Amino acid sequence: MPSEGRLIFDGTDTNAPEPVRLAIRRRMSMVFQKPVVLNTTVLENVAFGLKFRGKSGQESRAKARECLELVGLSGFAGRKAITLSGGEMQRVALARAIVTEPEVLLLDEPTANLDPVSSEVIEDFIVHINRKMHTTIILSTHDMVQGQRLADRIGVIIGGTIAQTGTITEIFYQPKSHGIARFVGVDTILQGVVRGNDQGLAKIAVGDTLFEALTSALPGRKVSLFIRPEEVVLTKPEMVPPITSARNQITGTITKMLPVGPFIRVIIDNPVPITALITRRSCTEMGFVAGMQVVAGIKATAIYVLPDTAGSIGP
Amino acid sequence: MKKLSDIVSGIVQAINLIITLNPEVLQIAALSLYISLSSTIIASCIAIPAGGFIHFYDFRGKKVLIALIQTLYSLPTVVVGLLIYLMISRSGPLGYFGLLFTPGGMILGQTVLIIPIMMGLVIAALSGVGRDIRDTLVSLGATGFQSIIQIVKEARIAILSAVILGFGRAISEVGVAMMIGGNIRGETRVLTTAIALQTGLGDFGFSIALGIILLSIALVIVAIMYLITSGAIGTIEQIIGGAPRQ
Incomplete structure (x- = not known):
């Protein structure tokens, strides 16, 4: 629920009773800035979303294996997730987020805590999800260059409000204020x-x-x-x-x-x-x-x- | 002042009693385990859901309640003994059940004794599961109930520690066992009360044998804890012999 204002998802106000909100939540998924895994195996981690949606253990695990393969972690299925590195955990988090085939994928600075190599793997994967699975992705980042690399449209948020939205060219070459101009380099x-x-x-x-x-x-x-x-x-x-x-x-x-x-x-x-x-x-x-x-x-x-x-x- | 030779002969006698599987020693040890395990199981059934409720639901006076629970960590065993005595003695409100000087009464007393520490540690264990885990569960489409189950699973090791600590307090206490059980030979005599009595009687060999058994039980507990926390035993299912995860 938003702390202020209204949030409309596909025509439905999200400030609704829990069953409605749950149904909306189950059409999207999210990856957080800090890599988070649950204390179980990598495979079980990825399968959670499907299990919560009532899918059988076998079906969930089969689908989870496919997603692990996509993020290049197929050999890690049986490992305890908490023993992975930050970059690997974030890849698990991404696999876990897409296993349910969400309509919208929310990424909150997914590479902020990662080394450059892990960031690149994650970025490639984000592009892959967007192009192959046609998932709408909303990504927040402080890294303007990353925004430029990944985004079709960018919204610049300064001081808690959206200062400008537009294509990469509009944002980077035609900023609408001094503040945005400084922000985009x-x-x-x-x-x-x-x-x-x-x-x-x-x-x-x-x-x-x-x-x-x-x-x-x-x-x-x-x-x-x-x-x-x-x-x-x-x-x-x-x-x-x-x-x-x-x-x-x-x-x-x-x-x-x-x-x-x-x-x-x-x-x-x-x-x-x-x-x-x-x-x-x-x-x-x-x-x-x-x-x-x-x-x-x-x-x-x-x-x-x-x-x-x-x-x-x-x- | 006891002579050193008394202690040495006591140890020799103790080893003898244990090796020959002295029936009385075994009976006392078995009763101790029975009473303390029972109270631990009953206390777990109360403390884990109650601790979960206190953690997951917001209500007025929640902080005060948690502070109160933490205060009761150091509840003196004799105070519990006194309270339960008053409750279950013939003229007490629970006198009808005739629990005084029975193992049942001792189980009740130890249960009351260890509920606060187990409940407090369960709350602490659940609080130890970070906001990020909860947010992740919500983002994965978990219902409120699915989230709670998963958070409890996430805190399983800390919750297990709470249970084991409760058991440790139950089996090592002497106040409740003495006041409620009465140390009746063959009926309510447990390791701690027997040690207290036999030492008073000068029967050091018997006391030392029981002391060794008590320490051995503690050692087994520590060993189990170590195996769990070090990851040698991953989950509760593995301890109780469930099918290994694929």
Whole structure:
């Protein structure tokens, strides 16, 4: 039962007597963030959902074996479930959740406590369930990249409310507010004013620097520019080719370089703050260091322009 | 002050009594086991469902009740002896049944004695089953009753410990056995009361023999507990000889 508001499942209000709620619960299943197994064998664990639904032990176990095979744990059927590793337990939990062929599968950060290899196995399996069994999956995650990999549609929840829903492109490239933009990894958020607009190709002044970007916003309109760090190409001033597809060439000074796995986040300032994400290799090859003058190349199409409204600048 | 030789000869006599399967020693040991096992079984039948009820249902005064149960862990055996004595003596409310100075009365007394500790430990055992297990059961489509059964199964080892601890308290207590049973030879004399009496009479060999038997019973209990908790015996079904799971 929801603690607040109403929850409608397939037209039925879930705030109903227990028999109705049980019937609804039995059409869905859930995997929790923390791997949970019951203290019995792996096979019995997977068979629980079917047994609760009154299926015979034999039928339940046969079906459970099939699901264990799907998650790659067929050799573990007789093992005590509590002796498994976290990743294995989570795979058992997934097998246990799909053995009943639910219409909706709820996954609450299913890989949050797992190592990268286990996470990958789980992710592959989630995709498999979605594609092969046509199960609707609702997955919550803090890992934006995971959301990008797995989801057809994303809803961003900030401060307890759904801030934006949409496709991956809409969420990651056209966020509807500064808060969402920061959340989905837009590192550069600039505020400027449209100076001119030539059939959708606008000139936008950010301080004294002019950017070219695509927007229908008319001259005089205040706008925000969202630039994803991987869209920014860094070069040395003397190496900028005379003809380039990047319409914006902004010269600036490197102020900080932060390693992020195989990438380096390069923060440029003066005159405008821009963040770029480049590979370690190219950083070494180009010899970038803090204090150096560089040119940030950004295509006009890589800048998302959001006209400022009351809600867009807030969180 | 007893001489060391008295103790040594006592031990020799004790070993002799045990090896030769002295009928009186065996009878006392058997009666002890009978009374304490009976009270453990009866107390289990009351304490496990009652503990389950207290754990699974919310009601006013639940915390107070649990605190009260925990206080009764240290219920003195002689206080139970006194209470039961008053209840079952000829003029007491249960006097009609004539339970005073009978094994039946002793079973009643020991049952009352060990119910609080068993109930308290059952509640603790069920509380030990985490919220995540309950949520998982609900998510798997279990009814309320199916959830309860599964949670009890999940807590089975801790519940079994509660039962064994209750048995340990019953077989080792002397207050109820003495006051309700009266230590009548051949009828209500159990290991603890016999040891108390024979020691007073200076019959150390007999006392030591009974003491060894009492300790052996405790050892067997500890061994069973160890086997269960270490996983050598997985489930209750295996202990009582059920078919092994495939």
